[in-house]
Amino acid sequence: MPPSSPGSSLPSLTRRQLVRLLAAAGFGAPFASRLVADEAPKGAKTATVPENKVVPPTPRDRYPATLVNGKVIQPQRPLAVLHETDVLVVGGGPAGFAAAVAAARTGAKTTLVERYGYLGGLWTGGLVLLVYPTHATENGVLTKVVRGIGDELLGRIAKFASGATNYNEGRRDPTTDPELTKLVMDEMVAEAGVKMLFHCWVADVVMDGNSVRGVVLESKAGRQAVLAKVVVDASGDGDVFAAAGAEYEQRLHAIGLVHRVGNADRTDLAKLKAAGFKSLGSVEPLASVKWVNLRGPSTDGLDVGELSRLEMEHRRTIWKRVQQLQQTPGGENVFWLQTAPQLGVRITRLLAATKQLTNAEARAYTKFPDTIGVGGTYGSGGKNPGWPIPYGALVPKKVDNVLAAGRCICVDTKLVEDMRLIATCLITGHAAGAAAGLAVQSRCRPRDVAIPQLQQLLRRQGAYLG
């Protein structure tokens, strides 16, 4: 039995027991029925409701923070448990998506929480549309390293006429259409039986001693808890493991904002090039649209002041460039289609895991006994072999029941640049999800899963382990 955490007002109960008790007492019921579609009475959502209809307000417990001696004090309060699950995945980017599908396919009850209203993270919401590196040169042969769930996803997107460029046999590194990418991700998540929670922002964790037992999320319905046996942190910024008190490293990195321009096919590129525009932007499946990357300054992606400043600054910069294009002969027809809904935050927190994968190891193609995937290469013309990724890079040093996936796993300064790419995030996400599912199945902590069994499971799910 885990010891009760210090400061608990009910010394005879653990927090988890307390939360359970409160949940059983019906605290969460009214909210749960609002938020989780399949727990609501069947048909309630599909009945036609007249617009602008008045309904009785949703009952809501109020525990506002108060000012006490000039300090803002949050009262101790019970939280409603919205939902209980086996595997909870936080963040619906490429890593979180792959993790959720992988976990659900092991048979674990799986929930995916995303703060925005779509899947794909920076890929679709950040409009970073080029998925790479999907391949490496293994034993002299061009080899797909993104297999299993990631490959299934890319293959399904590529089936649409304007779904993806470059994903035919033997082609690498596709660019996908963001809307179709979201759509196929929705489909695959639903098919796998994942419970999807959009518009929920994970704000904190539920701890039981040293173990994560769930998360606290904020939504229009207020603050609620979701309990889980294992949590996968695919938030990109390590929001979960940081809240859980795991050791991590914080970094500043370039933060940009991607935008798209339209009428790309109605421009005179030769003229634009002569005027000094190197290119209009990067290709997309639709010839009329290009996505335009922006690197931006290196700063703190966890500081809302910085994020707000950059949103406005970048938009101004982008408008200037679009205007320049429009005023240049050959570019008159170009128009500003959109800026990405998500600011391009590249790296913030990196987990301090049981194993830090280094660039030197990746450069030497070091194999690990706990390899859970192989990263692709694009440097040197993609002529290098892939670099094995150890499971240890996803496992926190001390905190239990949480795994990292995607762009916040444990690598050194240089390897960050390979680790954070979409293709690699699909790989680490897949592995983290499968490991979480296996931990639930074997009733053990994620750090204790049997590696051969995990590798066997990953292979069964189609992953490439070298």
Next chain:
Amino acid sequence: MTPSRRIPTLSRRGRKLLRWVALALGVACAWPGRPEGWFSTSLVLPALSPLTALGGATAARSIGIIALLALPGLVLAWAVPRFLCSHLCPVGLLQELVSRLFRRSSRSWRGFPAVGLGLALATLAGALLGYPLFLWLDPFAIFNGALHAWRAPLAVGNLLAGLLLPLLLLVELVWPQLWCRRLCPLGATQDLLRYSRRALIPRPPRGAPATTGARSPARRWFLVACGGAAGAWAARRVQAQPPPLRPPGALAEAEFAGVCVRCGNCAQACPSHIIQPDFAGGLAGLLAPRLTYVSDFCREGCTRCHQVCPSGAIQRLALPEKRRAIIGLAQVDLDPCLMALGRECNACVQACPFEAISVAAGPDGFSSRPLVDPPRCNGCGACEAACPVRPLRAIVVQPAPRGSLAIP
């Protein structure tokens, strides 16, 4: 008499045995298949040559510790006529073997002029001016060059560099002993040592006239030496401009091109296989080792080429100095550069072991580009090898004046 007169030498059989052992060791020390940790053994044979040591040290105006390896040979050759030929030289032994197996000609070398003496004199005189003209004709270096020529990858430069030994064997068939007796500059160097000994410890009584007509050969050799100096002067003026990339710690191109004995040791020792003999050095630097970063780069933790260079063309630097030794300077071509085109590419920045490349904003205030910091760039080529742009890389190490970076 003086003891130096009667040096106890080995019997014929003893000498023979010693030469066989030397041949076996010479092969073993440079054999491409020897264990990794033994890479530096290839140094031994070519470094035993007094010609290489004298010519290299004189031209480089510095004497390295490796030159000490040539000291025993120097002393012994001074004491015993052509000691190295009769006790050590594997090329001579191979020639004798070829002669015995396929003897075709009975032409005598005796009437042939002592070209080798001229080569040795010209080389040493050239060395004074910084370009030892015929150092590459040292048989020990030729021997190693032939052994190294068979390593992968097969390239014209490699093969040509290895062709000298078979050529010498061919000469032996056509004209037995001509090379050894009349052409070999190392043999002639030993003769020169003997002459100097005779000058110092004269055999005829002091004051007695030397052989009549001694003046005319002396003048001839003086003229040959002047020719060597002139040749060196000319060779230093036909350097490739700009000079190609040479291994780290290489002497300035003018000296390097001559001091390098073309033994191929550095190319064979290089774990990255980026060193190749080729034609980029022009006539003066023909078949000298050049660096290309097509598939790999000069590893920041490696000094192997320094450890195997017998002539000092590549200075023997310790790792910290080697890391500062300038090979060239990376330069970015923004036209094909993916980062400048707005792709999420960071390959060169990531690859640089010295944090010499950063990301800078373009003049349009929108694009970004890699920026090389010259005081930090030693031209190791990690960026060039990593650049994904094909067929020509967007970042390429260009020649730069050799020297040492101020920043460690």
